[in-house]
Every structure is written in structure tokens, then in C-alpha cells.
Amino acid sequence: MDGQRDERHDDAEDRGDPVTGGEPSRPERRRIARPGGPLRRTGVILAVLAVALAGAVLGVLAGGRVNTDIGPFRANLTLSPASDGGTTIDVPPLGALLLDSHSGPTHLTVRLGALDQGRTEALLDDPASISRASQSAVEDVRSGVMRLGLRTLGSAVLVTLILAGLIFRNVRRTAWAGGLALLVTAGSLGTAAATLRPQAIEEPRYEGLLVNAPAIVGDARRIANDYTKYAEQLQRIVGNVSQLYTTVSALPVLEPAPGTTRVLHVSDMHLNPTGWQLIRTVVEQFGIDVVIDTGDITDWGSEPEASFVGSISLLKKPYVFIRGNHDSGKTAAAVARQPNAIVLNNSTTTVAGLTIAGIGDPRFTPDKNTSPAGSGLTQEVADQVIGVGDQLAATVRSSPRPVNIALVHDPASAGPLAGTCPLVLAGHTHARQVSKLPQAAGQQPTALFVEGSTGGAGLRGLEGEKPTPLSMTVLYFDQQKMLQAYDDITVGGTGQAQVNLERHIVQDPNAGTPASVTPTPTR
Incomplete structure (x- = not known):
């Protein structure tokens, strides 16, 4: 009899409340009023929520994918749970573009597959078809994403209903979990x-083989924040990748926007020969017009080290150099002997249409900071470091031609240059940083770009738990010699091969928060 009453109680629950079993009878209400009643109700609610979340995640993982055509490609679109959102465009085996396209909790992956035989032959026979095919890319992506969203919704609900049915064996609870x-x-x-940000395609982050980076990312032409320009950029990326897949002899050469000047900023090589290999690759693949080195090309500034600078001549591009605190007068002289090198010491030069001013570091301290501890600066040395900034500022102001770029080794020397020119390049700290120099009213804004170590800080880069990455930056200047964009290139330290390229568009020269710079300990 007791068993029959328990069965009737269970049946009454199933006929009642959709979560806890419905409206109980008076005896049952008395039972629920006991201490276990509210706990049971809460437990059931939490169980339904847990099953719904688990089912949704499993459903997205199982069914959140569709195959679609994007321009000339067969592509696979996949949605996956993520905390920070974003989009990955995977172009095997060339690398991937990472876009900050939207906020979480879903991440979109677009994997481009190889062209089928018929399309490949059509593209090879009629190169103009690449352009025509890429025109449909935006609508293809939009259609594919819509189908992906509907498929993901259906899969999430279906998997949840199956999971809830197996666990609860109760129609109403299963329906609540599905809902x-x-x-x-x-x-x-x-x-x-x-939270969609179409302008994110302006600033992609690239990971893969460095030689493919300029072709996949595209040129640095400034793109306005509207859908039409977004569509054009997407079409151009699809066109670039199409050319890569259909070119058998060499990677395509991308023509820069008319009048674009490309500058490669390197610093703090510290005798690492791997740095030269990376520089040569970037100079060739990115069509660099001039290389700027903000010092510490050697470690001790000794005469035997002078042979290290011989690789400068192999670049066959103008190489503008200023001395760092690890470079001696002999080092500077060895650089000056290279046929394509220009050494600046409180002087200016005009290269590739850019007027560049530079000054060497006032110190020669090759024995400093060979361990991570380093040492602070005395007031006398701090005054010297800031003093060279004052000297260069006077040179910039007296230049017969407006100076486009000023070079110092230590960013602490940059302060006096605020308002004298649009851009100051520095190194020394082995850490990349971009900031605005404090400016007085009526002064032009001045950006400070501090480069990391192109040589991975040499042997000292192996002293930490992880090798110091090799870093350099490609700067893009328009016809008026104003900075329009820059690519931060980072290669994993010694023994690593990971390559990362991050595109930045300079939107507003007045944007950003001014940052003060203090004298930097000797490195």
C-alpha cells in the first residue's frame, strides 16, 4: 500500500509543475513544507539548468559547422564556445588570420579548403576570374553564417532534448531544458x-610562415569604418589567397598604394645572427624601402664584433643607424663603412623621401645588465640621457626640411622631442611599447614607438624561463610621409618558430593618452 501511494505521488508530480512535478495535494504540501522540500526543488531546478547548458555546449560542438562556397573556395565554417569571441580565418598551409570581430561567448572559425580541379583550371585560364569570384565573397560569408547560426540553434536544442529525456524521463522537465x-x-x-565589429578586418593578427604574411594580410591602405570598405577588404583578402593557391612559381607581389613608403624598424640585435635572417626575409617579402636601426647591434663594441655588421650590405637597402649604449665608436665606424649605411649622430638625412634625424646614446656601458638585475641610473647619467634628447630636438627644429622621424636609443631621451616631429623611434628596453609624448598646447602630437629586441636580446635572451622573442616593426607612410599603419612582427625566441604579425591602423594622430617617459636603467 505504501508503495502504491508513492507511485500515485510520483504521478501527481508528473501531472503538475513543469519543473518540480506540479501542484501537490494537501498531504504532499505538508511533506514539501518539511526541510527537504525546498532543497529538492532547488536541486531539480539546478539540474535542469545544468542539463540545458551541457546540451547547448554539446550541440554547438556537434552541429555548429557548415560547408559553403566563399568566392572560389570550398570553406568550412565552425562555431565553438569561447569566452572572448573573435574569428579565425584558417588558410592551410599558409597560416591564419585572427580578427577581433565580436565579443563572446562564441568563436567563428573559417577554414578555407583547396580549390577543386574545375575552378582551379578556370582561374588559371582566366586570371580576371579571380577578381570576379572574390566579389561574391561577402554575400557568400553572410549566407554561410546565417545557415551556420540556424544549424547551431537546431543542433543545440536537439542534443539538449535527447540528453534531458535520458536523464529526467519527464516530458515537462525535458521541454524546459530544451527551451x-x-x-x-x-x-x-x-x-x-x-557586438559585431566589421572594422576588425583592418587590423588582423597573422600567425604562420612569415614569407606568406604580406600576401595574406594585404597592403596597409587605410580602410574607413563602413560596410562597403569592409567588403572591399574581405574581397581583397580572398583574391590574395586565390592567387597564392594558383601561383606555382612564386608568391604574388603585392603592389603598395601609390606613394607608400615602407620602413623596417629594428633594434637591439646584440650579435644574434638569426636577427639578420629575419631582417632579410622581411625586407624581401614586404618590399621594404629603408631599414632603421636604433642601436645595440653588438654586445661589447669590440673590434672583432665589427665583422657582425657586414650583413648590412647584403640587404641592398638604405640602412640608417644610431649607436646604442653597447655600441662603441669602432662599431659605428664599421657600420659607416657599409656602402648602404648611414650613421646619424645629432644629424639628419633624407632617405626614400623621409627626413630622419638621429643621435647616439651618450653612454658606452657594454658590461651593464648582463644579468636580469640591471642597475639604476645616477642623476648625472639621467641628465646625460635626457640631454641628448634636448640636443636632437634643437637639430630637428633647425632642420631646413621638416623631420618625419627622430631616432634615439633610450626612450628616456624622447621627452624633449615632443612636438618637434610626428614620430620618435627608440629601443633599449627589449620590450615593445607605443605611446604618446606629452605635448604642450598648440604642438603637433608626437608618437613614441619603442621596439623590442630584434636579436632576442642575444645570449641574455636565454637567461629567463622562455627565450626572448625576436621583434621588429614595418611602418607604412603615405605620400605625405605620415604614418598610416604598422605591422608588429614577433618570432618565438631561440629554438622556437612561432610567427605572429599584428596589423595596426593609425586612425587619429590626436588619439591616445599621453605617457610620460622616465630615464631607463642601462641594458
């Missing part, structure tokens, strides 16, 4: 749509 899964999945997709 919650639909709400969670739709909310996630809605969040992605509401």
Missing part, C-alpha cells in the same frame, strides 16, 4: 551579432 538551451544559444548568437 533554456534555445534561449542560451540564441542569446549567445545574438550577443555576437550585436
Whole structure:
């Protein structure tokens, strides 16, 4: 009899409340009023929520993918749960573009497959078809993403219903779990749509083989923040990749925008020969017009080290150099002997249409900071470091031609240059940083770009837990010699091969928060 009453109680629950079993009878209400009743109700609610979330995640992982055509490619679009959103365009075996396209909790991966035989033959026979095919890329992506969203919703709900049915064996609880899964999945997709940032395609981050980077990322032409320009950039990327897949002899040469000047900023080589290999690759693949080196090309400034600078002549591009605190007068003289090198010491030069002013570091301290501890600066040395900035500022102001770029080794020397020129390049700290120099009212804004170590800080780069990465920056100047964009290139330290390229568009020269610079300990 007791067993029959328990069965009737269970049946009454199933006929009642959708979560906890419905409206109980008076005896049952008395039972629920006991201490275990509210706990049971809470436990069931939490169980339904857990099953709904688990089902939604499993459904997205299982069904959140579609195959579609994007321009001339067969592509696979995949959605996956993520905390920070974003989009990855995977172009095997060339690398991947990472875009900050939207906020979480979903990440979109677009994997471009190889062209089929018929399309490949058509592209080879008629190169103009590449352009025509890429024109449809935007609509293809939009259609594919819509189908992906609907498929993901259906998969999330279906998997949740199956999972809840197996666990609860209760129609109403299963329906509630399915409804919650639909709400969670739709909310996630809605969040992605509401936070969509089409302009993110202006500043992609590239990971893969460095030689492919300029072809996949494209040129640095400034793109306005509207959908039309976004579409043009997407079409150009698709066109670039199409050319890569259909060119058998060499990678395509990208023509820069008319009048674009490309500058490669390197610093703190510290005798690492790997740095030269990386520089040569970037100079060739990115069509660099001039290389700027902000010092510490050697470690001790000794005469035997002078042979290290011989690789400068192999670049066959103008090489503008200033001395760092690890470079001696002999080092500077060895650089000056290279046929394509220009050594600046409180002087100016005009190269590739750019007027560049530079000054060497006032110190020669090759024995400093060979360990991570380093040492602070005395007031006398700090005054010297800031003093060279004053000297160069006077030279810039007296220059018969407006100076486009000023060079110092230690960023602490940059302060006096605020308002004298648009851009100051420095090194020394082995850490990349971009900031604005404090400016007085009426002065032009001045940006300070501090480069990391192109040589991975030499042997000292192996002293930490991880090798210091090799870093350099490609700067793009327009016809008026104003900075329009820059690519931060980072290669994993000694023994590593990871390559990262991050594109930055200079939107507003007045944007940004001014940052003060203090004298830097000797490195």
C-alpha cells in the first residue's frame, strides 16, 4: 500500500509543475513544507539548468559547422564556445588570420579548403576570374553564417532534448531544458551579432610562415569604418589567397598604394645572427624601402664584433643607424663603412623621401645588465640621457626640411622631442611599447614607438624561463610621409618558430593618452 501511494505521488508530480512535478495535494504540501522540500526543488531546478547548458555546449560542438562556397573556395565554417569571441580565418598551409570581430561567448572559425580541379583550371585560364569570384565573397560569408547560426540553434536544442529525456524521463522537465538551451544559444548568437565589429578586418593578427604574411594580410591602405570598405577588404583578402593557391612559381607581389613608403624598424640585435635572417626575409617579402636601426647591434663594441655588421650590405637597402649604449665608436665606424649605411649622430638625412634625424646614446656601458638585475641610473647619467634628447630636438627644429622621424636609443631621451616631429623611434628596453609624448598646447602630437629586441636580446635572451622573442616593426607612410599603419612582427625566441604579425591602423594622430617617459636603467 505504501508503495502504491508513492507511485500515485510520483504521478501527481508528473501531472503538475513543469519543473518540480506540479501542484501537490494537501498531504504532499505538508511533506514539501518539511526541510527537504525546498532543497529538492532547488536541486531539480539546478539540474535542469545544468542539463540545458551541457546540451547547448554539446550541440554547438556537434552541429555548429557548415560547408559553403566563399568566392572560389570550398570553406568550412565552425562555431565553438569561447569566452572572448573573435574569428579565425584558417588558410592551410599558409597560416591564419585572427580578427577581433565580436565579443563572446562564441568563436567563428573559417577554414578555407583547396580549390577543386574545375575552378582551379578556370582561374588559371582566366586570371580576371579571380577578381570576379572574390566579389561574391561577402554575400557568400553572410549566407554561410546565417545557415551556420540556424544549424547551431537546431543542433543545440536537439542534443539538449535527447540528453534531458535520458536523464529526467519527464516530458515537462525535458521541454524546459530544451527551451533554456534555445534561449542560451540564441542569446549567445545574438550577443555576437550585436557586438559585431566589421572594422576588425583592418587590423588582423597573422600567425604562420612569415614569407606568406604580406600576401595574406594585404597592403596597409587605410580602410574607413563602413560596410562597403569592409567588403572591399574581405574581397581583397580572398583574391590574395586565390592567387597564392594558383601561383606555382612564386608568391604574388603585392603592389603598395601609390606613394607608400615602407620602413623596417629594428633594434637591439646584440650579435644574434638569426636577427639578420629575419631582417632579410622581411625586407624581401614586404618590399621594404629603408631599414632603421636604433642601436645595440653588438654586445661589447669590440673590434672583432665589427665583422657582425657586414650583413648590412647584403640587404641592398638604405640602412640608417644610431649607436646604442653597447655600441662603441669602432662599431659605428664599421657600420659607416657599409656602402648602404648611414650613421646619424645629432644629424639628419633624407632617405626614400623621409627626413630622419638621429643621435647616439651618450653612454658606452657594454658590461651593464648582463644579468636580469640591471642597475639604476645616477642623476648625472639621467641628465646625460635626457640631454641628448634636448640636443636632437634643437637639430630637428633647425632642420631646413621638416623631420618625419627622430631616432634615439633610450626612450628616456624622447621627452624633449615632443612636438618637434610626428614620430620618435627608440629601443633599449627589449620590450615593445607605443605611446604618446606629452605635448604642450598648440604642438603637433608626437608618437613614441619603442621596439623590442630584434636579436632576442642575444645570449641574455636565454637567461629567463622562455627565450626572448625576436621583434621588429614595418611602418607604412603615405605620400605625405605620415604614418598610416604598422605591422608588429614577433618570432618565438631561440629554438622556437612561432610567427605572429599584428596589423595596426593609425586612425587619429590626436588619439591616445599621453605617457610620460622616465630615464631607463642601462641594458
